[in-house]
Amino acid sequence: MTATKNQFNVNEFGYYGQFGGAYIPEILFNNVEELKNNYLTIMNSQSFKTEFDDLLKNYVGRPTPLYLAKNLSKQFNTTIYLKREDLNHTGAHKINNAIGQILLANRLGKKRIIAETGAGQHGVATATVCALMGLECIVYMGQADIERQAPNVARMKMLGAKVVSVTSGTKTLKDATNEAIRDWINHAEDTHYIIGSVVGPHPYPDMVARFQSVISAEIKTQLLSCVGKQNPDYVIACVGGGSNAAGAFYHFLNDLEVQLIGVEASGKGIHSGHTAATLTVGTPGIIHGSKTYLMQTNDGQITEPYSISAGLDYPGVGPVHAYLFETKRANYLSVTDDEAMHAVINLTQKEGIIPALESAHALAALSQINFKPSDTVVLNLSGRGDKDLTTYINYLDTHTHAK
Amino acid sequence: MQNRIDNLFKQKNKNILSIFLTAGYPKHDDTLAIIKQLDACKVDLIEIGIPYSDPLADGPIIQQSSQVALENGVTLKNIFEQLKNLRSVTQMPVLLMGYINTVLQFGIETFYQKCNEVGIDGLILPDLPLEEYNSVHKVYAQKYNIHVVFLISPNTSAQRIKVIDEQSKGFIYLVSSNSTTGSGKELPTTLVQKVEDIKNLHLKNPLLMGFGIKGKPEFDAACKLVNGAIIGSSFITLVGHSTNFEKDISQFISTIKN
Numbered sequence: 001m002t003a004t005k006n007q008f009n010v011n012e013f014g015y016y017g018q019f020g021g022a023y024i025p026e027i028l029f030n031n032v033e034e035l036k037n038n039y040l041t042i043m044n045s046q047s048f049k050t051e052f053d054d055l056l057k058n059y060v061g062r063p064t065p066l067y068l069a070k071n072l073s074k075q076f077n078t079t080i081y082l083k084r085e086d087l088n089h090t091g092a093h094k095i096n097n098a099i100g101q102i103l104l105a106n107r108l109g110k111k112r113i114i115a116e117t118g119a120g121q122h123g124v125a126t127a128t129v130c131a132l133m134g135l136e137c138i139v140y141m142g143q144a145d146i147e148r149q150a151p152n153v154a155r156m157k158m159l160g161a162k163v164v165s166v167t168s169g170t171k172t173l174k175d176a177t178n179e180a181i182r183d184w185i186n187h188a189e190d191t192h193y194i195i196g197s198v199v200g201p202h203p204y205p206d207m208v209a210r211f212q213s214v215i216s217a218e219i220k221t222q223l224l225s226c227v228g229k230q231n232p233d234y235v236i237a238c239v240g241g242g243s244n245a246a247g248a249f250y251h252f253l254n255d256l257e258v259q260l261i262g263v264e265a266s267g268k269g270i271h272s273g274h275t276a277a278t279l280t281v282g283t284p285g286i287i288h289g290s291k292t293y294l295m296q297t298n299d300g301q302i303t304e305p306y307s308i309s310a311g312l313d314y315p316g317v318g319p320v321h322a323y324l325f326e327t328k329r330a331n332y333l334s335v336t337d338d339e340a341m342h343a344v345i346n347l348t349q350k351e352g353i354i355p356a357l358e359s360a361h362a363l364a365a366l367s368q369i370n371f372k373p374s375d376t377v378v379l380n381l382s383g384r385g386d387k388d389l390t391t392y393i394n395y396l397d398t399h400t401h402a403k
Numbered sequence: 404m405q406n407r408i409d410n411l412f413k414q415k416n417k418n419i420l421s422i423f424l425t426a427g428y429p430k431h432d433d434t435l436a437i438i439k440q441l442d443a444c445k446v447d448l449i450e451i452g453i454p455y456s457d458p459l460a461d462g463p464i465i466q467q468s469s470q471v472a473l474e475n476g477v478t479l480k481n482i483f484e485q486l487k488n489l490r491s492v493t494q495m496p497v498l499l500m501g502y503i504n505t506v507l508q509f510g511i512e513t514f515y516q517k518c519n520e521v522g523i524d525g526l527i528l529p530d531l532p533l534e535e536y537n538s539v540h541k542v543y544a545q546k547y548n549i550h551v552v553f554l555i556s557p558n559t560s561a562q563r564i565k566v567i568d569e570q571s572k573g574f575i576y577l578v579s580s581n582s583t584t585g586s587g588k589e590l591p592t593t594l595v596q597k598v599e600d601i602k603n604l605h606l607k608n609p610l611l612m613g614f615g616i617k618g619k620p621e622f623d624a625a626c627k628l629v630n631g632a633i634i635g636s637s638f639i640t641l642v643g644h645s646t647n648f649e650k651d652i653s654q655f656i657s658t659i660k661n
């Protein structure tokens with residue numbers, strides 16, 4: 001398959017090529033159908049747009065800057081802009097989607113909000129918008145992630161959310177998502193599930209991508225005023241479920257001259273058996289209600305992913321990325337734990353910006369690409385590193401050469 | 404073509420007792436032994452769960468049994484191995500219940516063909532969308548004489564129930580409340596009215612109720628409303644603790660029947 005124009009959006013049946021769909025138990029049929037029938041109408045209504053734009057501007061602090069990283073550019077002998085999603089309120093791109101979905105939930109009359117979270121950024125974003133709207137909030141988080149992202153757990157609790165520790169399976173994002181879906185089954189009538197990435201049954205992948213598409217819309221406008229053209233040569237973003245990448249790619253999908261690069265976490269290495277690089281080691285199947293690539297055994301059992309980064313530690317990937325991968329519209333690279341850690345330190349010391357571990361995977365991929373000096377590169381810096389400080393301090397303590 | 408599920412409902416349309424077990428639980432080779440005992444106790448129907456790593460519609464008890472079965476090394480391939488002698492053990496209708504990813508990886512047609520080969524009569528695949536059943540599965544279901552049973556919940560609209568009834572074969576699985584399996588939820592008080600409404604639709608399929616049927620009181624309550632009921636989690640708990648299947652299963656089934 002090769003890429004042609006205008007084929008990258010979801011079709012009327014909820015598929016991107018062969019990927020996507022809604023593989024859900026019948027109990028959730030009404031909920032998903034309600035979303036499917038209403039999300040576009042609601043999102044396109046004037047009252048929604050006004051409220052969404054106002055909150056993004058005055059509450060989240062958008063537009064986020066497009067920062068010309070001079071020292072990084074010099075290091076890689078090209079021109080690199082960082083899209084500063086780390087400067088959003090609550091510290092990552094996740095809030096864009098949480099604002100959108102809470103406004104949607106309000107319009108659907110839902111009183112109870114649930115979410116899953118890995119790194120805790122989506123959990124914090126959801127807890128934040130629930131505090132803002134006065135809605136009950138329950139966040140499912142794997143026990144392993146609760147331990148490695150303690151500051152975000154404290155923030156969620158302070159915001160009034162109930163954080164439920166998930167002890168099934170690998171105790172990470174996949175299992176938190178399972179538990180959130182089970183909660184939804186048990187509270188189908190009054191609950192809206194705010195999924196944190198471009199995963200899950202249709203219409204979630206499309207809906208979340210649309211809420212995150214503000215990232216690429218802003219890049220276009222900002223680049224025009226910085227360099228006199230809307231399109232860069234490269235857009236680079238990390239991929240867990242794939243929402244920050246989907247948002248950063250969105251308005252460039254049909255501009256085929258823009259190279260789109262997604263970066264997955266290879267953990268301890270692609271062939272180590274401890275990886276989360278789904279598109280490299282996975283095969284097509286069904287995960288969390290969607291047909292996409294996932295890491296699984298020959299028998300169809302979902303296998304345990306591994307990454308130092310809680311937000312990328314997921315055995316699936318959004319169906320839109322499975323499709324962009326298969327059509328070769330985007331390229332997917334992968335980066336190990338160590339490479340990501342080096343990229344954290346590099347950015348911190350060169351630009352004075354401490355990135356999130358997830359975003360550091362995108363940064364580490366810079367050295368895998370042969371840029372021309374004349375290239376314009378936009379890298380989506382999806383979040384800030386406050387939540388990862390303990391991991392960073394421990395790493396620096398044990399790797400003195402990095403100082 | 405005859406199907407054992409249809410034959411059952413021709414002979415009996417009240418108090419149908421269906422038991423759910425997880426293949427390869429508690430021990431890898433227990434599956435047939437348990438089925439044999441259920442046959443001796445004269446239950447009406449058996450559902451065998453294919454263990455899955457991420458069973459979204461299941462509560463903690465069935466999740467845990469799946470996990471143990473997977474740790475025991477159970478795969479779909481060796482479930483079919485184990486079931487080779489199914490029809491020398493029982494003539495009861497037997498269904499497989501599982502998640503769609505397992506079937507996809509096995510190969511859809513091969514799966515239906517294998518089911519037919521070992522004498523499986525029906526399938527329950529909770530995350531198989533009706534539309535995909537029609538466009539992909541239905542030809543194989545017909546070719547291999549496998550009845551695919553769909554679920555409805557107290558939330559399902561009358562219109563959709565009619566569509567599901569059109570497509571479902573054998574029976575319809577009525578989920579008693581909006582819950583995962585084995586939840587502690589009581590049977591909802593609104594259920595009586597809901598079932599009345601469903602009956603007024605004059606469905607072609609019989610109804611069996613499942614999820615939350617723990618023991619005799621729930622089984623009797625369900626049988627007053629519909630053609631029968633399915634017991635899952637509490638049976639899994641029983642075999643999980645049992646040191647003597649023959650004695651424990653007979654006792655369990657007779658408490659429910661009498």
Ligand SMILES: Cc1ncc(COP(=O)(O)O)c(C=O)c1O
Binds near residue numbers: 198243
């Ligand atoms: C800062 C940051 N970036 C990226 C991700 C990965 O998610 P996605 O691939 O949906 O952007 C996360 C998830 O927690 C995150 O916190």
